[in-house]
Amino acid sequence: MTYLLIAYLLVVLVPMFVASWRTSLLGLAVQGLLLGWMAMELTVDPTLTPGRIALFAELVLVRGVFVPVWLYRVLNELKTPARNDIIPANLLFWTIVGVLVVVSFRFANGVFAEEQASTHLAVAAAALLLGLLVLASQDQPVSQLIGVLRIENAIALFELASEPHIPLPVQLGLVTIFVATVLTFGWYLRKVANAPAEWVEGPAL
Amino acid sequence: MIILLIVAVPALGALLAWFLKRQSMLLLVGVALLDAGLATAIAFGVETSRPLYLVQRYIVLDPTSQLFLMLINALFLGIATYVYARVWNTPQLRHRIERFVALSLIFIAAGNLAVLSNHLLAMWAFIVVTALSAVPLIQHGGNPKAVRASGRYMVFSSVGLALALLGFACLARSMELGPHEPTYFLDQIAATTSAEPEIWRRLGILLLFLGFGTKLGLAPMYAWLPETYDAAPPPVTALLASVQFNVVLVAVLRVLQAYQATNQSLVTFSLVGLGVSTMVVSSFGIIATRNYKRLIAYASLNHGGVIAVGLGIGRLATFGVLLYVVSNAIIKSILFLTAGKIRAQYKTEDMREVSGLIKDLPESGMFFLVGTFALLGFPPFGSFLGELIIMSALVSGEHFAVFVIFCAILMITFVATGRSVFPMVWGTSQRVMEIAPQPRGAVIPKLLFLVFLVAMGLYLPAPINLLFRQVASSLGTQ
Numbered sequence: 241m242t243y244l245l246i247a248y249l250l251v252v253l254v255p256m257f258v259a260s261w262r263t264s265l266l267g268l269a270v271q272g273l274l275l276g277w278m279a280m281e282l283t284v285d286p287t288l289t290p291g292r293i294a295l296f297a298e299l300v301l302v303r304g305v306f307v308p309v310w311l312y313r314v315l316n317e318l319k320t321p322a323r324n325d326i327i328p329a330n331l332l333f334w335t336i337v338g339v340l341v342v343v344s345f346r347f348a349n350g351v352f353a354e355e356q357a358s359t360h361l362a363v364a365a366a367a368l369l370l371g372l373l374v375l376a377s378q379d380q381p382v383s384q385l386i387g388v389l390r391i392e393n394a395i396a397l398f399e400l401a402s403e404p405h406i407p408l409p410v411q412l413g414l415v416t417i418f419v420a421t422v423l424t425f426g427w428y429l430r431k432v433a434n435a436p437a438e439w440v441e442g443p444a445l
Numbered sequence: 446m447i448i449l450l451i452v453a454v455p456a457l458g459a460l461l462a463w464f465l466k467r468q469s470m471l472l473l474v475g476v477a478l479l480d481a482g483l484a485t486a487i488a489f490g491v492e493t494s495r496p497l498y499l500v501q502r503y504i505v506l507d508p509t510s511q512l513f514l515m516l517i518n519a520l521f522l523g524i525a526t527y528v529y530a531r532v533w534n535t536p537q538l539r540h541r542i543e544r545f546v547a548l549s550l551i552f553i554a555a556g557n558l559a560v561l562s563n564h565l566l567a568m569w570a571f572i573v574v575t576a577l578s579a580v581p582l583i584q585h586g587g588n589p590k591a592v593r594a595s596g597r598y599m600v601f602s603s604v605g606l607a608l609a610l611l612g613f614a615c616l617a618r619s620m621e622l623g624p625h626e627p628t629y630f631l632d633q634i635a636a637t638t639s640a641e642p643e644i645w646r647r648l649g650i651l652l653l654f655l656g657f658g659t660k661l662g663l664a665p666m667y668a669w670l671p672e673t674y675d676a677a678p679p680p681v682t683a684l685l686a687s688v689q690f691n692v693v694l695v696a697v698l699r700v701l702q703a704y705q706a707t708n709q710s711l712v713t714f715s716l717v718g719l720g721v722s723t724m725v726v727s728s729f730g731i732i733a734t735r736n737y738k739r740l741i742a743y744a745s746l747n748h749g750g751v752i753a754v755g756l757g758i759g760r761l762a763t764f765g766v767l768l769y770v771v772s773n774a775i776i777k778s779i780l781f782l783t784a785g786k787i788r789a790q791y792k793t794e795d796m797r798e799v800s801g802l803i804k805d806l807p808e809s810g811m812f813f814l815v816g817t818f819a820l821l822g823f824p825p826f827g828s829f830l831g832e833l834i835i836m837s838a839l840v841s842g843e844h845f846a847v848f849v850i851f852c853a854i855l856m857i858t859f860v861a862t863g864r865s866v867f868p869m870v871w872g873t874s875q876r877v878m879e880i881a882p883q884p885r886g887a888v889i890p891k892l893l894f895l896v897f898l899v900a901m902g903l904y905l906p907a908p909i910n911l912l913f914r915q916v917a918s919s920l921g922t923q
Contacts, residue, residue, distance in 0.1 A: 351644060368611070372604075375600065375604060384596075384600045385600075388603045388604060391603075392603075395607055395610055395611050398611065398614055399614045399617075401618070402614065402617050402618055402621060403627070405617060405627045406566060406629070407564075410566050410567050410570070413567065413570045414566065414570055417570050417574065420577055421577060421603060424577050424580055424599065428580065428592075428595065428596055428599060431584065431592055432592060432596065435589045435592055436589065439587075439589050441588070442586075443537050443789065444586050444679075444785070444788070445528060445531055445545075445678035445680050445681070445785070
């Protein structure tokens with residue numbers, strides 16, 4: 241399990257230093273697949289309940305495949321320039337990234353004595369803080385969308401440490417809403433890209 | 446059955462709207478009228494001395510849901526009537542109106558479901574649905590400024606609600622450590638919580654306040670609110686400021702109902718902190734802005750801060766907070782709908798370019814003036830009584846430092862708002878304008894809101910008073 245958590249941390253960190261939206265989407269896809277893998281590793285009872293199937297489907301198919309593929313198609317269609325910073329490319333922000341990771345591990349060490357629980361919390365906290373850093377430092381829609389999705393994945397990672405206790409209808413509702421949120425973001429990206437350069441104001445509601 | 450109709454009717458209406466095209470406007474008013482009637486019948490016709498549970502306990506009807514269903518559906522009816530009158534009198538506004546109607550109906554159906562939810566995660570999910578349906582509503586009309594604002598709204602909503610979701614996950618982790626099975630059902634949560642200081646529960650409560658606080662426009666994540674309220678069409682701003690605000694507030698009240706009794710010091714610390722910092726930043730905004738829609742938006746922020754402080758103090762303040770919340774929702778609806786008319790007439794949002802409003806547009810001038818008085822907490826409005834009760838609770842609870850800051854900020858807000866608004870209303874007319882008559886349908890809802898606003902400050906009918914007291918007692922009033 242620990243090696244999967246370290247892999248997750250690497251997948252969160254590497255795209256922060258590569259200014260390309262394709263790398264960011266690839267990072268999100270690998271995050272989803274790793275989440276699915278970790279969910280399998282953490283499963284004590286191997287019985288496939290509907291709730292468990294819904295969880296794997298959400299992590300692997302929705303987060304790992306659908307979201308990155310769909311956003312790739314939208315961004316490709318909009319001819320989005322390949323370069324896309326998700327944090328400013330300078331030494332200050334790279335240091336902040338390092339500090340946030342260290343702070344997360346320190347915090348987790350204080351909360352849990354057991355190594356795996358501590359690493360799990362540390363990686364989830366680091367992923368969350370780095371997602372917030374992306375949002376705080378960028379105002380471009382693509383970067384902000386990536387920041388939001390990073391935060392969503394960090395929360396999913398955090399939730400994996402708990403026993404699943406959400407009723408199936410609510411779980412399905414949450415997945416549907418996650419998909420609807422991503423679709424709305426995609427629609428918004430198209431709307432911004434196609435906004436008229438000049439606007440003649442008419443009567444308004 | 447009648448309880449579920451309040452959700453089913455707008456949900457079916459949303460489907461029908463796509464087929465009815467321009468006639469969907471009638472559907473909007475019809476559904477809003479029916480829902481307001483149902484909400485009133487539910488509030489006064491269903492006895493809830495013990496909460497009523499439906500649909501495998503996912504739905505709960507108690508005084509909190511009764512009060513807020515009535516409030517949000519009454520406001521929705523007013524806003525729907527205003528939209529109908531505007532579109533009826535301005536044929537250019539009929540373009541894609543069926544989409545506006547369908548999304549508005551999805552918005553209110555999800556809002557009603559959130560208010561009725563007994564499951565915290567389901568409630569969270571319905572709040573997300575209101576946010577998702579609001580995004581295209583903010584953009585309605587296609588103004589690039591509104592498109593940008595909708596993006597900011599979406600990002601802040603997503604982050605705020607994600608933090609709230611993380612808060613729920615922390616609470617679940619806290620429950621796992623105790624002897625009880627983790628649950629998100631409201632009626633079972635109180636039994637799982639204890640007074641012992643425990644990191645996951647404390648972190649969970651903090652994240653919930655921070656996350657839902659983002660949707661309420663509380664500092665530090667308030668930046669979306671002035672921009673969105675300014676750029677969105679006035680009825681959509683009214684929907685966000687009056688309806689969605691109260692739907693999210695219900696979520697906060699539910700958290701308080703479950704956790705306030707055992708975590709009073711944490712609740713006071715976090716809500717008073719968020720409230721006071723929001724009041725401080727909003728007062729800077731009120732002083733600096735020259736845009737009257739933004740001024741109302743900053744005043745809304747300020748009100749959110751007052752509500753957070755009142756809820757954080759709890760006890761005696763709770764009744765005042767409820768009075769303040771209801772008054773505040775009505776004031777915001779009146780002011781934002783009136784701001785729409787002023788914008789349409791003067792073609793500007795700059796306060797320095799609007800003068801002599803009471804002469805140029807007597808009805809709008811009157812609404813703007815009275816709305817501002819209510820906004821500033823003048824008697825005889827409910828907001829005055831609400832603020833007074835909150836302040837007396839601050840003194841009786843010996844929160845003297847908060848009381849001093851609270852009064853100082855209210856005074857700054859008072860002076861800054863008056864300085865900006867009164868010349869707008871009473872100044873000399875600077876332009877010769879052709880005044881477009883205001884349709885009756887656009888005036889009547891504001892007039893009814895105003896009557897109710899004054900009535901709340903003077904006399905609360907016994908059944909409404911009882912509802913307020915029941916909700917206040919569910920929040921631990923002593």
